[in-house]
Amino acid sequence: MVWNAESALREAGMRVTRQRIAVLSALRDRPHATADTLTAATREALGSISVQAVYDVLAACAENGLVRRIQPAGSPARFETRTADNHHHLVCEVCGRVDDVDCVIGSAPCLSPHDAHGYDIAAAEVVFWGTCAQCGSAETAPAGRRSTKE
Incomplete structure (x- = not known):
């Protein structure tokens, strides 16, 4: 089933507005987008919207x-x-490309710390750093993080 911005807003109990539909639709088509990218895409759809509104x-x-x-x-x-x-x-x-990867070990929170210090852990956030296939074939991998491009 295709994700629909209007339905998602209604299910969340939120008002359905042109701006919300446009921003969510832009994000659906551009996973891991920055607010600047979403502002530009939303302006294409609506004609105008402020960065603050996004x-x-x-x-x-x-x-x-x-x-x-x-x-x-x-x-x-x-x-x-x-x-x-x-x-x-x-x-x-x-290049700064971001891709999703499913849980490392199965059920959330995926990772359990050695000592949770009494916390009831709900989620774990893991970021794997490396070189994507496109950049790997174009050049040698860098020694460290270099770019914040989209």
Whole structure:
């Protein structure tokens, strides 16, 4: 079944607005997009929208579980609509590409710390850093994280 922004907003008990539909639709088509990327895409669909309005939509949707915000080290915040599981991310150190990867060990929270210090752990966030196949075939992998490109 195809994810539908309007249905998702209704199911979350949120008002359905043109701006919310446009931002969520842009994000559906651009997983791991930054707010700047989503603003540009939403402007193509609506004609105009402020950067602040996009951030407001993203914040409201994150608060209601429709959007997940991730921020790999050295990278701007990115957003995704895959929120119903405890998946992780692969980040290319060359081009900044971000891909989803399912849990490492099965059921959430995927990883259990040696000592949880009394915490009731609900999720684990893991970021794998490396070189994507496209960049790996184009050049030798760098020694460390270099890029924040999208």
